[in-house]
Amino acid sequence: MLLSIDRVLQLLAEGKSLGKIAELSDVNVSEIQSVIEEARKIILEYDKQRAKSKIIVKKKSSITENKNQAEVSDNIFEGLEVLSTIPTESVLTMYIDGASKGNPGPAGIGIVIYDGDDRLVGKVSAYIGKKTNNQAEYTALLRAIQLALYFKTRTLKIRSDSELIVRQLSGEYQVSNPNIKKLYERVSELKKQIPNIKIEHVMRNFNEKADFLAKKAADKKDKIR
Numbered sequence: 001m002l003l004s005i006d007r008v009l010q011l012l013a014e015g016k017s018l019g020k021i022a023e024l025s026d027v028n029v030s031e032i033q034s035v036i037e038e039a040r041k042i043i044l045e046y047d048k049q050r051a052k053s054k055i056i057v058k059k060k061s062s063i064t065e066n067k068n069q070a071e072v073s074d075n076i077f078e079g080l081e082v083l084s085t086i087p088t089e090s091v092l093t094m095y096i097d098g099a100s101k102g103n104p105g106p107a108g109i110g111i112v113i114y115d116g117d118d119r120l121v122g123k124v125s126a127y128i129g130k131k132t133n134n135q136a137e138y139t140a141l142l143r144a145i146q147l148a149l150y151f152k153t154r155t156l157k158i159r160s161d162s163e164l165i166v167r168q169l170s171g172e173y174q175v176s177n178p179n180i181k182k183l184y185e186r187v188s189e190l191k192k193q194i195p196n197i198k199i200e201h202v203m204r205n206f207n208e209k210a211d212f213l214a215k216k217a218a219d220k221k222d223k224i225r
Contacts, residue, residue: 079126091116098136107131108217109140138183
């Protein structure tokens with residue numbers, strides 16, 4: 001039997017052991033392992049090449065689920081860069097942050113999106129107008145959940161360095177600011193639509209990418225005018 005990557009992968013998919021594949025191919029197990037390693041390198045190189053091709057999504061979107069679900073809109077694709085295929089109906093992890101220059105002042109949001117294999121698949125850097133830091137943080141959280149709903153995410157982990165937001169959503173802290181309360185209620189409504197969602201606090205040094213994207217967006221004010 002000819003020893004080829006396609007044939008080895010086919011036999012692996014059929015549940016054959018390395019020993020059985022070696023026996024069928026009349027080669028040593030080490031040669032089968034070499035073929036598998038070569039296939040792994042090809043797949044990694046292909047994935048790397050795809051990641052280099054960035055797709056910037058600029059179109060507006062208004063997505064309405066069934067009548068028992070809330071509408072997902074508000075330009076959710078603004079500032080989104082897709083770096084690789086973002087899977088649907090799967091697991092996503094999103095790091096979020098918001099920044100305001102003036103509190104209130106020119107504000108931006110940053111989101112970094114990873115798939116279930118911890119691969120960077122997308123990011124968001126979007127200017128959101130004049131907001132406070134807390135409004136920007138909540139807006140980033142809202143956008144993350146809206147994107148997760150668009151991709152029909154089954155399990156979502158959101159990580160934020162805002163202890164205030166995490167504690168408010170867990171019920172430990174009350175929400176008194178009327179502007180924040182509207183965002184809080186919107187977030188609370190939408191997150192019910194995701195089967196498994198966890199919003200957790202991380203230290204700022206673990207959230208540097210989202211922080212950079214949020215500050216970068218806040219600095220775009222003069223370019224947007």
